Structures are given as C-alpha cells and as structure tokens.
Amino acid sequence: MQIKWLGGAKEVGRSCIYVKDNNFRCLLDCGVKLSSEDMYPELSDINFSKLDAVIISHAHLDHCGYVPFLFAHGYRGPVYTTHPTRRISRIMQDDFASIQKEETGWGPYWREDVRLAKKHTVALDYGEKREIGKDIFLTFYDAGHILGSAQTLIETKYHSLLYSGDINMDESRIMDKADTNIQADTLILESTYGGKNDKHTYLEDSENDLISIINDTMASGGKVIIPVFAIGRAQNILMTLKRAIEDGKINVPVYLDGMLQRINEIYDDYPEWMNNEMYSMFKESNPFDFHMFINVHDRKKILKMETPMIVVTTAGMMSGGPVISYFKEWANDPTNVLLLVGYQVEGTLGRKLLDGEKEVTLDEKKVYVNAKVQSINFSAHADHDGLLDFVSNLKKRPTNIFLNHGDPDKLRELADDLGNSATVAEPLTTYTLEAARTGFEPIEPSFSKEGVEMVITTPRDEIIKNYMIEIIRSTHRELLISGYIDTALTNEIIEAMRRNVKVKAIIRHLTRPSNKEAYRILSAHGAEMRENRDLHARMIISDDRYALISSADLTRDSFYDHYEAGFLVKNRTMVNRVGSFFKRVWGESYKID
Ligand SMILES: [Zn+2]
Ligand SMILES: [Zn+2]
Numbered sequence: 001m002q003i004k005w006l007g008g009a010k011e012v013g014r015s016c017i018y019v020k021d022n023n024f025r026c027l028l029d030c031g032v033k034l035s036s037e038d039m040y041p042e043l044s045d046i047n048f049s050k051l052d053a054v055i056i057s058h059a060h061l062d063h064c065g066y067v068p069f070l071f072a073h074g075y076r077g078p079v080y081t082t083h084p085t086r087r088i089s090r091i092m093q094d095d096f097a098s099i100q101k102e103e104t105g106w107g108p109y110w111r112e113d114v115r116l117a118k119k120h121t122v123a124l125d126y127g128e129k130r131e132i133g134k135d136i137f138l139t140f141y142d143a144g145h146i147l148g149s150a151q152t153l154i155e156t157k158y159h160s161l162l163y164s165g166d167i168n169m170d171e172s173r174i175m176d177k178a179d180t181n182i183q184a185d186t187l188i189l190e191s192t193y194g195g196k197n198d199k200h201t202y203l204e205d206s207e208n209d210l211i212s213i214i215n216d217t218m219a220s221g222g223k224v225i226i227p228v229f230a231i232g233r234a235q236n237i238l239m240t241l242k243r244a245i246e247d248g249k250i251n252v253p254v255y256l257d258g259m260l261q262r263i264n265e266i267y268d269d270y271p272e273w274m275n276n277e278m279y280s281m282f283k284e285s286n287p288f289d290f291h292m293f294i295n296v297h298d299r300k301k302i303l304k305m306e307t308p309m310i311v312v313t314t315a316g317m318m319s320g321g322p323v324i325s326y327f328k329e330w331a332n333d334p335t336n337v338l339l340l341v342g343y344q345v346e347g348t349l350g351r352k353l354l355d356g357e358k359e360v361t362l363d364e365k366k367v368y369v370n371a372k373v374q375s376i377n378f379s380a381h382a383d384h385d386g387l388l389d390f391v392s393n394l395k396k397r398p399t400n401i402f403l404n405h406g407d408p409d410k411l412r413e414l415a416d417d418l419g420n421s422a423t424v425a426e427p428l429t430t431y432t433l434e435a436a437r438t439g440f441e442p443i444e445p446s447f448s449k450e451g452v453e454m455v456i457t458t459p460r461d462e463i464i465k466n467y468m469i470e471i472i473r474s475t476h477r478e479l480l481i482s483g484y485i486d487t488a489l490t491n492e493i494i495e496a497m498r499r500n501v502k503v504k505a506i507i508r509h510l511t512r513p514s515n516k517e518a519y520r521i522l523s524a525h526g527a528e529m530r531e532n533r534d535l536h537a538r539m540i541i542s543d544d545r546y547a548l549i550s551s552a553d554l555t556r557d558s559f560y561d562h563y564e565a566g567f568l569v570k571n572r573t574m575v576n577r578v579g580s581f582f583k584r585v586w587g588e589s590y591k592i593d
Contacts, residue, residue, distance in 0.1 A: 001021045001432075002019070002020045002432050002433070003019050003020075003430070003431050004428065005426070005429070006043060007033070007041030009426055009428075009429075010404075010406075010408050011033065011407075012343070013031065013035065013062045014032055014062060016028070016066070017188065021159075023133075024052050024134070024136050026052055026053040027051065027053075028152060029057055029063040030070060031061060031065045032065035032096065034062065034348060035346065036347055037347070040069070041066060042428060043069075049075070053078050053079075053080060053133070054075070054077065055152050056081040056085060056089065057143065057149065058143065058148060058149035058166060059081075059089040059092055059149075060146065060229065061092050064085070066108070067089070068109040068113035068114045068117045072108070078121070079117060080138060081121055081122075081124075082125070082126065082273075083124075083125070083270065084147045084148025084273055086118065086121045088263065090114055091262060097110060097111060097114060124140055126140050126141055126142050126179075138154055139155070141181075141182055143164065143167045143179075144171075144176055144177040145165065145166040145168045145178070145380050146166075147174070147235075147266075148270070148273055149175075151163065151179065151182065152165065153184060159186065159435055161185070161433070162398070164189045167190060167381070168379075168380050170386065172236050173236050173239040173240060174232075174239065174278055175274060176275045178390060180395075181395060183394065185433070187391070188401075189391070189403055190381065190406065191387065191403045191411050191414045192410075193379060193383045193384060195407075195409060195414070197384075199383050200386070203378075207240050209376050210237075210341075210376055211250055214252065215249075217308070217336070218250075218252055221335055222335030223310070224310045224336070224337045225313070225336070225339065226311065226312045226313075227313065227315060227318050228313070228341065229316035230259040230316075233380065237378065238288060241312075242290050242293075245290075252309060252310055253294055255295075255310065255311045256293055256296065257295075257296040257299060257311060258315075258322045258323075260312070260313070261295045264288035271283065296311075299322065316341075317344050317349070318348060318350040327362070328363070332371070336371040337371060338374070339374050340374070340376075341377075342378065384413075388418070401418055402425045403422060452567060452569050453568040453570070454565065455548070455568050456565045464552040464564060465488075467548055467568055469488075471540055471542045471548060472495075472542070473492065473495075475543060476543055477501060478542075478543060479493065480540070481503070481506075481541075482532075484509075484512070484515060484538075485505065485507065485515065485522075487514070490517075490522060493505070493522060494522070497525050503526075503528065504527070504529075504530075505518075505522060505527055505530075506530050507519055507531050508532065509533060510592060519531075529591070531590050531591075534588075536551075538550050538552060541575065541582055544576060545572075546575065547568075547579065548566055549566055552566060
C-alpha cells in the first residue's frame, strides 16, 4: 500500500491523501483551504477516471470542499461518507461555490457538480463494513468531532490503515468522544493542537469565560459577535448559551444568521448520531427552536439596532459570510466584542485580528478595529495529551504513525512525544507501507496449553503420515484436507466417504499425474475438489476434534532423508482456527473441470 499527501501535510486545510493498493486507488478527503493561497489540493498527477473511490471523513470544507471539482472533471465513481455528512457537505459545498463566485467571479465548480457529487455519494453507518474494491474494506468509526464525523479504517489482506480525520477526545455538549476500540497497522493522525503547550481548558471554564464576557459587554451596552463554523461549533455555542439563559446567568437575545439556521434543522434528523443527552432532548423537540434564538431575515434592520445583543454567524475564521457585514458595521465601537471560539488558520482574517491587527481592508474599505478581539477555546479537536491518549487507547499500538493537519511546529512536537514510530508527513512524498501480514494471520500454537503436540518426523516422513491416516480413520462427519494426496491417502479418504464423511480437498498442483488422478478419483466418489497453486500448507482437519498442519510432503513416500515438522492439535478452539484458515483458502481456490 502506498500513501501520498496531495494536501493537509504540514498545514491545516485542503486535506487530501492519495491511497494506492495494487490496482485500487482512492482519495481520503478532498478539501479546500480557507486562505488566500494554496487553496486546493495538488491533483494534477491524478487520473480521475482511474480513481475507484473517494472517502470523506466529515462535512467541514477543509475535508469535503473540493469533491465537486472531481465531478466537474469527469469523476463518476462513489463517494463514501456517513449519513449526516452526505447531507451537510452538500450545503457546505453549495455555499462555498456561491461565496467564491461572489468574491472572485469564478468558482472551481458549479452547483450542478455539487448535485452530481451528492448523487454519487454512498452513505454508511458507524461500524458498517463495506467492500469498496476487491478484498478492500472500509469501516467508519465515530470521531467525536462534529455531527457525522468519522475515522476511516481501510483494511486489505496485508495491511490496515486508520485515518483519524479530525478527532475530539473530550465529550462536548453535543457529541460523544472519539471511538478508540479500533486496530490498525498504520495510523494517520490529525495534529491541530499537537503542540507541547496545547492544553484545552475545561469546558466549564470556557463556558464561564463566555458568560462573563457577554455580561461585561451587555453592561456597557455593547454587542458580541461570535463567528462560528456552521456545523459543530455553532451548535455547541448555542447549547451553552441556551443553558446559561435557562439558568438565569445571562439574559440577552441571540441572533442567528447565515447557514446555521438550515444546519440546525438537519440536526433534528440525526439524533442517534449525538450523545445521549442530545438524543433525549431531540425526542421532545428540537432544542435549537428556543424563544431567545432569533433567525435573522432582515440583516440591514439588525445592523441598525442599538440594543445589546449576541450575533452568532458564519464563517468561523471570517473568511466570508454574514460575519463580515456585522464586523464592518460594529468594529469601530470599543464597547463591542469580537469573540473567536475556534481555530484560526494562518492567513485568515480571524487570525490577523487575533494577532492584533488594528486596521483591515474589507470590500475595498478600511475598517479600524476598536472593538475588543477576544478568544475562548471551544475546540472540537483533541489537545496534545488527548492525541497521545488516543494513540495509547487504540486496541493495539500502530506500527507507523503519520502526522498531518497541523502547523509544522506542532507536528514536530507531537512527533517527538510519540517516539520513533511517528513521522511528520511531507507534502507530495510517496510512502510505501510494508505488508503487515503475509496473507493471513498466523495460527499461534500454544505450547503450554493442553491438546497441542509438536510432531517432528524422523528423516523419513512416516510419523506425520501415520498421524494423517489415524485422523482420517477417526473422522465421522467432515474431513478437510490440503496438500499432495497419494494413492494410499486417496484410498483412506474413499473409505471415509463410504462411511458418509463429507470431504473437501485442495490440491496444489494438478500437473503432477498422481495429484490429477487423486482429483479425478475423489471427485468421482463425491468429494468437493479444488486447486490452489499458492497453498503450501498441508492441513487435515477432522470434524472439530483433530487438526494436523505440517510442512511434510507426504506423497514422495519419504525418499528424502530430512526432518519435517508439524503440529497435531486436539484443542477445540485451535482446531476451529485451523478450520477457518482452511475455509478462507478454500474460498480462493478453483474448481477444475
Ligand atoms: Zn473538522
Ligand atoms: Zn479539519
């Protein structure tokens, strides 16, 4: 398996990873970057018609925003997401397309492409395993980040790859925390807050800060503008405000503008994708239908109002959207507050204001920033310790860990703390992942357990062959056998079939005359026969009582003077494991006419 970052390496934004496994090719996420440069992933080397799948972790634009571009340029394959992501990403993409068109007169794609992308989207539940290529399986797990957000597990026969997407390791007001009951050989981990000093405050502390900033501002007659991502942060802030109003801690109308009005409606359709508290609230009614939440229909009217108020609106990093209108109008007044509650990417207006710029140009107009710019952390991402916890809570520590979705310093600091299994992913570099398994999981014989016996031949193979004959003779119902079968063994098997024993045999090579003969005779007597040239293991499994697995070549009548070894298994669990190995190989073997 090979992986290559087309975006999202050493940066936050335009997440896009190319994955290739033999003839299978897919993209993990296909997002945009909300900044003035490097907005899109580097797709120039990708042949869209050869892509087998696109897999989207969640509906934030830095993960899903560029998918319609693929459809604008001929991609017609499946897009896999969860059910809420399918629905929400369409709204996000439509909005992105129209903002781009408004601002630059040009967009990377049109509404028609968004519609096509949705049409080709296949939605899955968490934990639902889907075959997306030959012997390639996809399963989504809860990432705890926003509604519908998923971690992506890709499993092949030889390797498993877990892509975290964006994860949260703390429960929020809306979501459970990320699922860690997952096992993978390679992990691709987000690192947004991976820096040594990235430590989130407790949710209660952040909520108290929010309440006191609001109360101070209201006391001086000002307004609070809270820019939010339409999905995730918006609903967390709204639930916090609602609770504070109900508890009598604040008393002020909250105006909702932009896309989040629509997104709040969507939450109503997916209560089972949230935490238990939200689930039971939604059973009664939509908690966002609240008398102090007022949807803005006439923005001009609100902009002229003199009374204190809170405005919650998009976009979260002030890269566009209604927040710009409010900010332009109110930034000059020192009693007002711009309250940032999310991560601000380098190069965005939100980041510039956070870094203290006092004069910005918006729509060719100079805006002087006298309003206070404050920030409170309500992150939906795991912090430094949360990311370390995520890795150590996984079922098994991954052999390789690649870090992406972070600023270079933070990536390096997190890599240091994860130790030598961690690599900071470089843009446009192909990484080859070694096969973690040689086909199937090895069957581990347990020497200490009763019922497993190691069998070593003398320089002649008789001992193993005698065991085989004994096993065939003691079979009552079903006999599974693989390897070379000579005349003596053929006769024993025919005897067993006369006792109504069902037989399945896998022969390695039909080119040998003795094997061809065994194939013909055993078929004629009612055995199910198959050929598999890749199978070197010699197995014999009798009912669920005995199994022998060995390296011995039993047809040569032992003219080689060397040792062979095998295991005789009498323990029922072990016998079943050998049996299921046989059945997997059986599934891949051919019937010859
Ligand atoms: Zn996200
Ligand atoms: Zn992200």
